[in-house]
Amino acid sequence: MSELQLRFQIQIQIHMKKWPLWEVFVRSKNGLEHRHFGSLHAADADMALENARDVYTRRNEGVSIWVVESKNITASNPEHNGEMFEPAQDKVYRHPTFYDLPDEVKHM
Amino acid sequence: MSPERKATIMSEEQINNLEKQFEERIARDEKIEPKDWMPEKYRKTHIRQMSQHAHSEIVGMLPEGNWITRAPSLRRKVALLAKVQDEAGHGLYLYSATETLGISRDEMYEQLHTGKAKYSSIFNYPTITWADMGAIGWLVDGAAIINQVPLCNTSYGPYARAMIRVCKEESFHQRQGFEIMLKLSNGTPEQKEMAQDALNRWWWPALMMLGPTDAESVHTEQSMKWKLKRKSNDDLRQQFIDQTVPQADILGLTIPDPDLKWNEERGSYDFGEINWDEFWQVVKGHGPCNKERMKARVGAWERGEWVRDAAMAYAEKSQERKKKQVV
Numbered sequence: 001m002s003e004l005q006l007r008f009q010i011q012i013q014i015h016m017k018k019w020p021l022w023e024v025f026v027r028s029k030n031g032l033e034h035r036h037f038g039s040l041h042a043a044d045a046d047m048a049l050e051n052a053r054d055v056y057t058r059r060n061e062g063v064s065i066w067v068v069e070s071k072n073i074t075a076s077n078p079e080h081n082g083e084m085f086e087p088a089q090d091k092v093y094r095h096p097t098f099y100d101l102p103d104e105v106k107h108m
Numbered sequence: 109m110s111p112e113r114k115a116t117i118m119s120e121e122q123i124n125n126l127e128k129q130f131e132e133r134i135a136r137d138e139k140i141e142p143k144d145w146m147p148e149k150y151r152k153t154h155i156r157q158m159s160q161h162a163h164s165e166i167v168g169m170l171p172e173g174n175w176i177t178r179a180p181s182l183r184r185k186v187a188l189l190a191k192v193q194d195e196a197g198h199g200l201y202l203y204s205a206t207e208t209l210g211i212s213r214d215e216m217y218e219q220l221h222t223g224k225a226k227y228s229s230i231f232n233y234p235t236i237t238w239a240d241m242g243a244i245g246w247l248v249d250g251a252a253i254i255n256q257v258p259l260c261n262t263s264y265g266p267y268a269r270a271m272i273r274v275c276k277e278e279s280f281h282q283r284q285g286f287e288i289m290l291k292l293s294n295g296t297p298e299q300k301e302m303a304q305d306a307l308n309r310w311w312w313p314a315l316m317m318l319g320p321t322d323a324e325s326v327h328t329e330q331s332m333k334w335k336l337k338r339k340s341n342d343d344l345r346q347q348f349i350d351q352t353v354p355q356a357d358i359l360g361l362t363i364p365d366p367d368l369k370w371n372e373e374r375g376s377y378d379f380g381e382i383n384w385d386e387f388w389q390v391v392k393g394h395g396p397c398n399k400e401r402m403k404a405r406v407g408a409w410e411r412g413e414w415v416r417d418a419a420m421a422y423a424e425k426s427q428e429r430k431k432k433q434v435v
């Protein structure tokens with residue numbers, strides 16, 4: 001394959017490639033955590049940050065933005081919510097109300 | 109596993125069971141999130157409605173974009189620019205919310221560009237004077253707000269969250285439109301006439317934005333169950349008319365409906381017959397600007413292709429370079 005052909009092939013591959021999806025997290029003010037705001041498409045992380053600013057913070061909704069490519073997020077499967085979360089349900093002793101204390105005890 | 113594949117290996121009884129549980133969750137006001145099991149019909153209906161909604165925001169930029177360079181003052185220009193940019197944002201919130209249902213952005217664009225997907229008919233009317241910017245903000249965004257507010261509580265989480273953001277931004281749109289109308293109405297006789305003319309042309313199409321009459325609306329019952337709808341089209345239309353008529357009075361403009369009059373008994377305005385033939389004609393693609401709008405949209409997409417490709421090529425090159433530096 002000539003260099004020109006090779007370049008053309010690469011061009012086609014690039015052409016087929018779509019801008020990937022990014023998830024956007026915004027801290028609305030210091031003291032609060034970053035919260036998921038939505039997603040967007042961008043060619044790279046820098047562009048994702050700029051687009052996130054324009055799409056999600058046009059009215060001072062944020063002081064800090066995180067972007068992460070969606071494919072890098074591992075999510076739990078809601079169909080397995082049973083195995084995943086039910087074990088916590090019968091552990092009442094993890095809550096303060098489980099413990100019997102006389103009424104005279106204050107501030108506890 | 110995709111929901112379709114799963115459906116093929118589940119018995120009918122299992123599916124019925126799941127569907128029953130699903131409907132009960134919605135009835136309890138629980139939200140449905142992207143990875144939850146959902147009936148195929150729910151997924152499809154949401155993809156259709158949400159993508160249509162996104163397309164409307166995007167195509168909706170075109171009639172107003174027409175006036176950005178010709179706004180009469182800098183104040184009006186920055187406001188209109190900001191409004192149109194918001195509409196782009198609304199489209200993007202909604203596209204990304206729709207993507208969570210398993211359709212890609214490119215598929216949605218394809219459906220819009222080939223005419224397979226619809227967008228709100230109102231955007232197929234022309235914007236021929238500056239007063240149209242006022243009438244659109246006041247009436248079109250006004251009717252959109254009435255349609256959208258109930259959706260902040262809809263059952264599909266990503267849609268509801270997108271709508272909350274959209275609704276927060278809409279009120280500026282309507283107020284800037286009303287302010288334009290107010291200025292013109294209090295201006296020279298020619299300016300007032302221009303405002304009246306815009307109201308004459310946008311009033312009926314705005315009423316049509318609330319959708320076909322209840323008798324002709326096919327999806328209502330299912331949509332009510334899934335909270336895609338909270339009130340019927342006719343109720344929403346009545347609400348729009350009742351709140352807008354007093355605003356027209358403030359402007360000193362006349363609503364172009366000889367049958368419009370206050371009904372003491374109902375505590376609402378009676379109004380004249382809507383020309384539904386016109387509505388269906390525009391929906392079917394025979395409105396004054398359907399072709400122009402699609403040409404502008406598809407043209408922008410195609411002319412932007414080299415930019416999208418260049419950005420991707422640059423991103424990949426920088427990645428390569430970074431990798432080499434590490435080695």
Ligand SMILES: [Fe+2]
Nearest residue numbers: 165194195198
């Ligand atoms: Fe909008």
Ligand SMILES: [Fe+2]
Nearest residue numbers: 195249278281
């Ligand atoms: Fe708007």
